[in-house]
Amino acid sequence: MIQIGDSLPDTTLMEYVQTEGEGCSIGPRPVQVAQACAGKIIALFAVPGAFTPTCSAQHVPGYVRNAAQLKAAGVDEIWCVSVNDAFVMGAWAREQATEGVVRMLGDGDAAFAKATGLTLDLNGKGLGLRSNRYSMLVRNGKVEQLNVEAPGKFEVSDADTLLRQLKAN
Template sequence: MIEAGQAIPSVAVKLVTGEGINDATSDEALGAGRVVVFAVPGAFTPTCNVNHLPGFVANTGKLRAAGVDRIVCASVNDHHVMKAWAEASGALGEIDFLADGDAALANALGLAKDMPGMGTRFRRSAMIIESGVVQVAFIEDAPGVNASGAPAILMALEAARV
């Protein structure tokens, strides 16, 4: 499992931004500046859609004020689904979406989880990354959004400023 001090691995992904959909590698997408990436088991799934993503959408301004250059939501979904979710949530253009359709990144990070009926998915998590190196990782150990939600990330960013 990815830990603080480790570099983001390089695997092929699709990056969905306000400018469109592009082929990228994970280290390109997450490697410049200060990035907050949060990973969810699935786009449009109940907890992800109602509790996880909305917290980041609501706190985009606060995260940017805390020095975050890019906010990225990752999921083991294809880029069409990720784009539709970005549009439906009102996050397109504010948050970038990383489509890890074959779970290559989830596996490379050690965050893959087999979910009955859904296949391999990301474990619910979040990371603060600086210049491609993980500064801190927040991995949920129980159902729900606690350690990996926007409020927890904001607290960690604030504590790092002290």
């Protein structure tokens, strides 16, 4: 399992782009993790699945609500990672009103989750291999804080906890 001081795995996540921009078409766009983290402080949180009850009612809304405080404390970007495809993450982003606040990144084949060692096996529940619920503070690609939830819990990966840790540094 990834630990404090480790570098994030250099995998590719996918982000659904909803508007045309310089050189980007609408639709899924690859995000190379190492390149996207270079020189930045990232508040990253991962969830077992888009549109799931705790993730939609508490986890994402907490980061949206605390985004300004996280950024005022030095965070450059907030990332939500889930083992879902970019289209699902794009739809969830619209439903959660995260545009410009939280980057919703799909880990469709669970490559990032596997590389971090933070997987959650939900095969018997019809959900397959997923990401565990956690949060981390990442500075220039290295993990500074890591808050991994016990199965079925939502106690330490919330935005308030990460904000307290960021302010304590």
